[in-house]
Amino acid sequence: xxxxxxxxxxxxxxxxxNAAEDAPASSYTQQKxxxxxRYTITEADKPHFMTCTVMEWLPVFTRPETVQILLDCWQYQxxxxxxxxxxxxxxxxxxxxxxxxxxxxxxxSSFKSYTARKIxxxxxxxxxxxxxxxxxFAKLAHRTDREYQLWQEGVHAELMxxxxxxxxxxxxxxxxxxxxxxxxxxxxxxYSSASHYAGLAGLIDIDSW
Ligand code: NI
Numbered sequence: 001x002x003x004x005x006x007x008x009x010x011x012x013x014x015x016x017x018n019a020a021e022d023a024p025a026s027s028y029t030q031q032k033x034x035x036x037x038r039y040t041i042t043e044a045d046k047p048h049f050m051t052c053t054v055m056e057w058l059p060v061f062t063r064p065e066t067v068q069i070l071l072d073c074w075q076y077q078x079x080x081x082x083x084x085x086x087x088x089x090x091x092x093x094x095x096x097x098x099x100x101x102x103x104x105x106x107x108x109s110s111f112k113s114y115t116a117r118k119i120x121x122x123x124x125x126x127x128x129x130x131x132x133x134x135x136x137f138a139k140l141a142h143r144t145d146r147e148y149q150l151w152q153e154g155v156h157a158e159l160m161x162x163x164x165x166x167x168x169x170x171x172x173x174x175x176x177x178x179x180x181x182x183x184x185x186x187x188x189x190x191y192s193s194a195s196h197y198a199g200l201a202g203l204i205d206i207d208s209w
Pocket of ligand 1: 091176
């Protein structure tokens, strides 16, 4: 099943579900004020579960080309930045992943800035004005160093401090598309590591946990 699932017109319900279950609880600014928050990268060389969410939950990843930008960036970081990617899922407006790197803060901030720039370039080339207008507006309320804001601030990071938590989060990641009713089995979702853990080919190399 392709990722174009918003055609079922169930997005408002899903957005509420996400806001309650999934969304970063505090902004990056709040996290900085709070210091060592539960939702920041606490030990930069250990595996963390992280979430990146598109501004206003806009469905940017209904386009396979935009998902490819994410996969290419992770692959580059696996080869050049020591990134270990243990699991991921990409939904139409957010993604979850569990990763580790010698400097995870740096890897994640480069991931967000690089993919934002490439995705905006793609949307501009494709004249996706409806989404670009919203991303331009989203930026206005935020920062002034760029024309668009693609990603919400922060990654809502959680340290995977033991085996049980790691397994729970991998299951959580892989079950996202099932819970949303997009597929019957996790490994049927094209844009996640579930197929890798089911012994099938995936779109990107995964570091098996
Ligand atoms: Ni989710």
